[in-house]
Amino acid sequence: MNERKNYPLITAVVLIIPIALGYGLNPELADGIFAFGFDFVADTPDQKNIFRAISGLYLGMVGLWWTGIRNPAYWHAATVSLAVFMLGLAAGRILSFLVDGLPSINFIGGTVAEILLGVWAVQSLRTHQNNN
Structure with missing residues (x-):
């Protein structure tokens, strides 16, 4: 198996797990992180529920990506x-930039990372499309 084709998936797993856990496992800790870095505090049950749902979505995606790393039959779907x-997140953020204005540097950096990882995944699909 060509290990290089898994690099975008591995990178995403490593990056997204701590983000997902920060969103969902400990709302009080997440509140502190968001208040410090993003000028935002999730202080109602509804807001915390949204972050826990996002956490579940992110961890579900990580599960698919991990499956694609471990089982070549799922590599294409995972990638x-x-x-x-990633490109969907980036598109939503770019739309927000246009409609709402520029956010903090944290979100701009996240958008750049999402674009790079999404493009890397597309490139990996093109490069390894016949290696499955």
Whole structure:
């Protein structure tokens, strides 16, 4: 198996697990992180529920990406989902930039990372499309 084709998936797993856990496992800790870095505090049950749902979504995607790393039969689906996930997040953020104005540098940096990882996944699909 060509290990290089898994690099975008591995990178996403490593990056997204702590983000997902920060969103969902400990709302009080997440509140502190968001208050410090993003000028935002999730202080109602509804807001915390949204962050826990996002956490579940992120961890579900990580599960698919991990499956694609471990089982070549799922590599294509995992890599397509990575591209859609990252480029979809980036598209939503870019729309927000246009409609709402520029956010903090944290979100701008996250958008750049999402674009790079999404493009890397697309490139990996093109490069390794016949290696499955």
